[in-house]
Amino acid sequence: MQINIINKSGHALPQYETAHAAGMDLRAHTDTQIVIKPMQRVLVPTGLFIELPVGYEAQIRPRSGLAYKHGISIVNAPGTIDADYRGELKVLLINLSDTDFVINNADRIAQMVIAKHETVSWTPVETLNETARGEGGYGHTGK
Numbered sequence: 712m713q714i715n716i717i718n719k720s721g722h723a724l725p726q727y728e729t730a731h732a733a734g735m736d737l738r739a740h741t742d743t744q745i746v747i748k749p750m751q752r753v754l755v756p757t758g759l760f761i762e763l764p765v766g767y768e769a770q771i772r773p774r775s776g777l778a779y780k781h782g783i784s785i786v787n788a789p790g791t792i793d794a795d796y797r798g799e800l801k802v803l804l805i806n807l808s809d810t811d812f813v814i815n816n817a818d819r820i821a822q823m824v825i826a827k828h829e830t831v832s833w834t835p836v837e838t839l840n841e842t843a844r845g846e847g848g849y850g851h852t853g854k
């Protein structure tokens with residue numbers, strides 16, 4: 712499918728890095744180097760603006776390589792981009808390591824998955840149907 716995008720980043724458009732990748736990497740759009748100190752969070756601009764079709768969302772997810780090697784994650788993972796959002800895509804990174812992490816312009820900082828979603832309406836009721844699980848949760852089936 713095609714999605715309208717405005718690209719003010721000066722970088723190439725996000726792309727799938729392999730043939731069947733689910734996510735497209737997002738690059739930082741910054742004039743100055745960004746340093747994220749341990750346990751600090753930073754909202755990193757991408758320079759991208761998109762027009763998702765109704766019924767679709769974009770999910771902003773961490774990159775596992777950055778997470779494993781540098782403790783870089785996303786505070787609100789997965790970030791949700793609504794179909795009616797027209798602002799700049801931004802990535803809320805957090806440094807979970809004990810050393811500073813440096814981001815340069817064009818670094819690939821996160822990945823974005825485009826996904827369908829349902830829009831539901833509620834039917835208020837007094838009881839819900841019975842299941843074997845019932846209210847069990849939070850590990851009630853054991854280790």
Ligand SMILES: O=c1ccn([C@H]2C[C@H](O)[C@@H](COP(=O)(O)OP(=O)(O)OP(=O)(O)O)O2)c(=O)[nH]1
Nearest residue numbers: 771787790791792793794796799800801802803
């Ligand atoms: O990682 C993110 C998460 C959100 N957004 C943008 C797109 C999204 O549509 C909008 C609102 O996000 P969200 O609903 O998660 O935030 P909120 O705190 O509920 O704000 P709002 O009241 O504006 O919905 O912010 C981003 O650019 N990056």
Ligand SMILES: [Mg+2]
Nearest residue numbers: 791792793796
């Ligand atoms: Mg919201």
